[in-house]
Amino acid sequence: SGQLAGKVAIVTGAARGLGRAYALRLAGLGADVVIADLNLDGARDWGEQLGADTVPREIEAMGRRSIGVQGDLSRPADVARLFDETMAALGRVDILVNNAGGAIARESGPRASETTQADYDLLMDANLRTTLLCCQAAVPIMKAQGAGVIVNVTSQTGVSTLPGGLLAVYGASKAAVASLTRTLAAELGPCGIRVNALSPGIIMTARVAAQAAARGIGTNAQAESLPLRRLGEPDDCAGVVEFLVTDLSRYVTGQVICADGGAVLHPN
Numbered sequence: 480s481g482q483l484a485g486k487v488a489i490v491t492g493a494a495r496g497l498g499r500a501y502a503l504r505l506a507g508l509g510a511d512v513v514i515a516d517l518n519l520d521g522a523r524d525w526g527e528q529l530g531a532d533t534v535p536r537e538i539e540a541m542g543r544r545s546i547g548v549q550g551d552l553s554r555p556a557d558v559a560r561l562f563d564e565t566m567a568a569l570g571r572v573d574i575l576v577n578n579a580g581g582a583i584a585r586e587s588g589p590r591a592s593e594t595t596q597a598d599y600d601l602l603m604d605a606n607l608r609t610t611l612l613c614c615q616a617a618v619p620i621m622k623a624q625g626a627g628v629i630v631n632v633t634s635q636t637g638v639s640t641l642p643g644g645l646l647a648v649y650g651a652s653k654a655a656v657a658s659l660t661r662t663l664a665a666e667l668g669p670c671g672i673r674v675n676a677l678s679p680g681i682i683m684t685a686r687v688a689a690q691a692a693a694r695g696i697g698t699n700a701q702a703e704s705l706p707l708r709r710l711g712e713p714d715d716c717a718g719v720v721e722f723l724v725t726d727l728s729r730y731v732t733g734q735v736i737c738a739d740g741g742a743v744l745h746p747n
């Protein structure tokens with residue numbers, strides 16, 4: 480039962496953090512969910528109490544089917560294997576949430592002037608290449624089904640700027656994701672495929688909490704500077720994902736929806 484009963488969703492970067500919240504939300508709506516991640520053990524980096532394949536087990540406990548697929552989604556072969564394993568295990572792909580990605584955490588930003596070529600490659604691969612490759616793999620399947628929904632993940636940094644020009648190339652990679660969202664929506668609308676993006680502000684995941692002191696991102700002062708006067712929590716973003724993957728948004732495509740407490744309203 481549920482609005483998404485019988486549907487199959489792939490959520491990338493879902494072994495922890497926001498992706499996990501999206502995967503659990505979609506399962507709660509009735510979908511079977513594939514967890515794709517570089518590292519299926521979400522505990523490794525930020526001390527979340529998650530072990531290998533935790534999220535697929537959580538989803539099975541909700542009465543849905545779930546598999547975990549390990550891979551680096553900036554590599555075409557890994558993306559191909561993700562979609563092959565999904566089709567073999569679950570037989571279709573109705574929903575793709577391109578959440579995998581991230582920034583580089585350094586006290587120095589990095590600002591544009593501090594960004595190395597290695598930083599550039601890492602950021603563009605993690606955010607733009609993963610998104611493009613997964614969309615390219617999903618589209619033939621969704622076209623054959625005559626319908627599909629894609630949600631990409633951009634960022635406050637991609638639609639605005641942070642004070643002092645922090646996270647410059649991360650922002651550029653996420654701005655590129657927003658642009659790709661619009662062009663894919665234009666290309667794929669006639670095939671019954673909607674493509675939208677979510678732009679989170681500062682959302683308190685285990686990662687952000689662990690880095691807050693060092694980076695000055697996720698502090699009380701930042702919360703107080705936002706129009707809604709608080710930092711975000713994963714469910715603030717999961718609600719937007721729910722809207723974008725269900726028929727509530729059936730006439731919406733090519734849009735970026737910000738779940739950021741109003742952060743983009745404030746000039747820096």
Ligand code: NAD
Binds near residue numbers: 579635
């Ligand atoms: P996170 O680091 O906790 O989770 C990201 C997941 O993506 C990790 O499990 C990681 O292993 C996976 N991943 C990264 N690169 C990958 C790759 N090449 N192939 C496969 N998996 C890969 O981060 P999060 O805070 O949950 O953020 C999730 C998404 O939301 C990211 O795209 C991030 O840029 C975006 N975002 C987060 C915030 C925030 O405040 N938390 C704000 C704006 C945007």
